[in-house]
Amino acid sequence: MKSLLTKEIVPPAVLEVVSGLQAGGFRAFLVGGCVRDMLRGQPPKDFDVASSARVEDVQKLFKKVIPTGVEHGTVTVVLRGQHVEVTTFRAEADYVDGRRPSKVVFHEDIEADLGRRDFTMNAIAWNPATGELVDPFGGQADLAARTVRCVRDAIERFSEDGLRPLRAVRFATVLDFTLEPATEAAIPRTLAIFRKVAAERVHQEFTKLLLAPKATMGLRLLASSGLLAQFMPEAAAAEFDAVGVAPKDEVIRMALLLLGQPQPREVMIRLKFPNRTAEDTAALVLRSDLPPPEATDAQLRRWLAKLDAARAPQLLSLHEARLTAPIGLRGRVEAILATNPPLTTRQLALDGKAIMAALGTGPSPAIGHATRHLLELVLDDPSLNTTEALQAALKGWIPPP
Numbered sequence: 001m002k003s004l005l006t007k008e009i010v011p012p013a014v015l016e017v018v019s020g021l022q023a024g025g026f027r028a029f030l031v032g033g034c035v036r037d038m039l040r041g042q043p044p045k046d047f048d049v050a051s052s053a054r055v056e057d058v059q060k061l062f063k064k065v066i067p068t069g070v071e072h073g074t075v076t077v078v079l080r081g082q083h084v085e086v087t088t089f090r091a092e093a094d095y096v097d098g099r100r101p102s103k104v105v106f107h108e109d110i111e112a113d114l115g116r117r118d119f120t121m122n123a124i125a126w127n128p129a130t131g132e133l134v135d136p137f138g139g140q141a142d143l144a145a146r147t148v149r150c151v152r153d154a155i156e157r158f159s160e161d162g163l164r165p166l167r168a169v170r171f172a173t174v175l176d177f178t179l180e181p182a183t184e185a186a187i188p189r190t191l192a193i194f195r196k197v198a199a200e201r202v203h204q205e206f207t208k209l210l211l212a213p214k215a216t217m218g219l220r221l222l223a224s225s226g227l228l229a230q231f232m233p234e235a236a237a238a239e240f241d242a243v244g245v246a247p248k249d250e251v252i253r254m255a256l257l258l259l260g261q262p263q264p265r266e267v268m269i270r271l272k273f274p275n276r277t278a279e280d281t282a283a284l285v286l287r288s289d290l291p292p293p294e295a296t297d298a299q300l301r302r303w304l305a306k307l308d309a310a311r312a313p314q315l316l317s318l319h320e321a322r323l324t325a326p327i328g329l330r331g332r333v334e335a336i337l338a339t340n341p342p343l344t345t346r347q348l349a350l351d352g353k354a355i356m357a358a359l360g361t362g363p364s365p366a367i368g369h370a371t372r373h374l375l376e377l378v379l380d381d382p383s384l385n386t387t388e389a390l391q392a393a394l395k396g397w398i399p400p401p
């Protein structure tokens with residue numbers, strides 16, 4: 001692990017905000033995920049500044065300041081077209097889902113601010129101007145040992161905010177760390193508080209875990225700690241091994257977790273996935289059957305028509321992850337799709353009007369029967385999908401009674 005804790009990777013606008021705050025007589029640090037990531041040798045996604053300056057102070061020091069979360073002490077400074085978030089040191093979380101009421105207490109010292117954070121590795125502050133590093137809870141040692149450890153008492157931290165146990169498992173999964181024993185032991189003991197957490201917050205953390213390379217390990221940890229049963233009991237018996245080797249695609253991985261469920265869409269909506277993701281996942285779960293290994297091309301086309309051809313690649317990936325896809329099936333399906341065969345009534349060479357003309361009738365149930373009849377013909381033999389051939393096919397055709 002080569003630390004990247006150097007001024008060079010901090011954007012100039014962020015450095016300017018830190019020095020501006022200091023010049024105004026305030027303390028200022030980079031905190032949280034960015035310091036953790038730099039210490040791990042990973043370029044941070046975003047840089048958060050914590051400061052002893054209050055919102056009004058920040059507004060006086062910089063020309064353009066957006067009041068993004070004033071009640072939590074957060075503003076966004078706009079400098080050189082960059083947005084830099086600055087939050088006043090505070091001691092209480094404002095997003096408590098535990099038993100404590102939400103309240104925010106602003107502070108003068110960084111130690112109090114670090115003390116309200118979730119894990120030791122997320123409770124390190126660094127001043128890029130002076131090089132000062134504040135690490136009151138041994139975050140660097142835990143990073144070196146690849147350990148997720150609660151700041152101070154794990155049961156207390158998890159009782160304050162029920163999302164934290166899930167975050168612990170998420171960080172362990174995404175970073176490939178282990179949970180420190182007391183942190184892990186606290187999870188089953190605080191499940192009642194986890195249950196109160198808003199589904200949207202659970203969704204955010206869970207999807208990060210789901211798409212991580214170590215998702216299998218994460219799911220096992222979710223199951224063994226009791227968390228999974230609280231928000232997705234449907235996945236208790238799922239094939240976790242397959243999830244971790246499947247492509248990093250929410251639809252495929254969720255379909256693997258919900259395979260065999262009668263109402264996958266409802267579960268997805270409850271878990272706050274977008275409608276589209278819910279529909280796509282449900283379609284895979286409910287139409288997960290594969291054609292038999294000895295299927296003919298016509299059978300493969302019928303299977304594609306029923307599934308909706310656009311979903312075939314995802315369904316094949318799902319079965320490949322489970323090792324249940326027959327060897328060669330993907331190649332055959334791709335070869336069939338490459339010829340763009342007609343699989344839906346919309347692709348027929350005759351449209352409804354043309355079918356009415358060929359039959360010499362107006363709109364009637366017979367048109368629907370004829371359309372399905374023609375689709376069956378071209379599923380068997382795509383070369384029949386021409387105006388002439390389909391017209392000829394309708395010549396002696398008699399609609400069912």
Ligand code: ATP
Nearest residue numbers: 031032033034045093116117118122123161163164
């Ligand atoms: P990521 O890289 O996934 O964004 P992050 O550490 O930046 O990870 P955020 O959710 O963006 O995570 O939170 C930023 C920081 O705020 C964290 O590093 C942590 O110090 C603190 N924090 C976030 N959520 C909580 C929480 N539920 N309880 C306590 N502290 C939290």
Ligand code: MG
Nearest residue numbers: 033034045046
């Ligand atoms: Mg972050």
